[in-house]
Amino acid sequence: MHSKTPPEVLTPNEKAYMSSLNERGRRLFLAAKAESLKDQGFSYRKFSTKMGISTHTLQIGLQELQSGQSLAEGRIRREGGGRHAVLPQHPEWVQAVVQIIEPHTAGLPQDNGVVWISISKTHIQNELAKSGHEVSRYHITQILNSLGLRERSFRKDIPMRDVKDRNEQFENIASVRKSLEEAGIPVISIDTKKKELLGNFKRPGKALSNGSLRSYDHDFGTFSNGMLVPHGIYDVAKNVGYMTMGISHDTSEFVCENIERVWNDYLREQYPDAQTIAILCDGGGSNSSSHKIVKQDLMNLADRLNMRLLVMHYPPYCSKFNPIEHRLFSQITRSWNGAPLMSVEDAAKRAEMTTTKPGLIVYADINTKTYEIKRPVDDSYERRLAWQVVQSPVLPKWNYLIKPNN
Helix, strand or coil: CCCCCCCCCHHHHHHHHCCCHHHHHHHHHHHHHHHHHHCCCCCCCHHHHHHHHHHHHHHHHHHHHHCCCCCCCCCCCCCCCCCCCHHHHHHHHHHHHHHHHHHHEEEEECCEEEEEEEHHHHHHHHHHCCCCCCCCCCHHHHHHHHHCCCCCCCCCCCCCCCCCHHHHHHHHHHHHHHHHHHHHCCCCEEECCCEECCCCCCCCCCCCCCCCCCCCCCCCHHHHHCCCEEEEEEEECCCCCEEEEEECCHHHHHHHEEEEEEEHHHHHCCCCCCCCEEEEEEECCHHCCHHHHHHHHHHHHHHHHCCCEEEEECCCCCHHCCCCHHHHHHHHHHHHCCCCCCCHHHHHHHHHHHCCCCCCCCEEEEECCCCCCCCCCCCCHHHHHHHHEEECCCCCCCCCCECCCC
16 A cells, blocks of 8 residues: 555545554545545545555455454454465475575685575576576565575675784773773874875766766776875864875875874864873884884974874784774765765865764865885984883884883
8 A cells, every 4th residue: 555645635634644554544544535535526446546555455444444343453454364475385486596596606614604696686587487487586585585695795804814912902902092082192093095096087886967977987097187195094082084185105204294284283272281192003004013114203203293102003904993994984985986086175175075973073184295205214213212112011013102302
């Protein structure tokens, strides 16, 4: 039965009342309404057409209304009424589907109980037709569901390697974070998002448009307006993201200068009494836990800010657990999908439009500086390292404090 009704048949109050009824209540209500409209020239057939219901349904309602019989408590149809399930009548369909999907079934070596099939419902439907079974996609879905097969996406959550001390570092980060947040010490999560080609390149998703949309048929950098290097800083406690749109290389110098600018322009005002900044980051690239140039740039940053930097790296192959990945970057991706990123300014503007129900706020700035790669460390590096970097007693390879040199 359809709830869409023409205004000349039901008043707004009647439509509202009918929407609150169950199936049997609507059937009886419409039967009574049809009876009351007979004198106005509404035949049962005309009434059924106007209301979008079958004459058979209306006749059942009229019979129930005239007989005055009530159904057992909790029932909305007489026993045996309604549509009958089709699958129990065709067990051969289930067996045929099992035979069709068996050669196309695969599984996970990590879990013997998980399998998936690599053919589509259309393929299954075509194979059934070849065997003389005309089965709808709806019933094919029911059969697959009865076999425990439902459409699911693969989750990228299996570590590439079994990293030693992985869980211990997770527990350490969780414990330290809790203590820092309770003490009002700023905790920022940082990372560089995937680089993006600027220009008329296709992006995932759809855009609202009054006509067909076209983009380049190949993603060649030679046709681009440049490469976007988006770096993010996420204030874990305040749910605020700070994006810096770079156009050069993703280096530790680039990262540290972004942190410096965001602290001076935004965070210093938010944390006026802070003497320490806690930094959550992964352990590779411009955030490497082992590269000397990264520690050198962090020491320089601590000096310029005159602040202590408490650095905690996530273990290898675990960067997706960094809060910025799922709290900021995934939302930025949603804002960027659909239409090409035509320029750095376009990327920044669309990033700032990002929001979520919990109230995420995003600020975006542009960094046009060119950064050198393969910079050497200074001669004073080892001396400064011994004085400024204090290794944590817990997993010191991933946890350390950097003091300003004064």
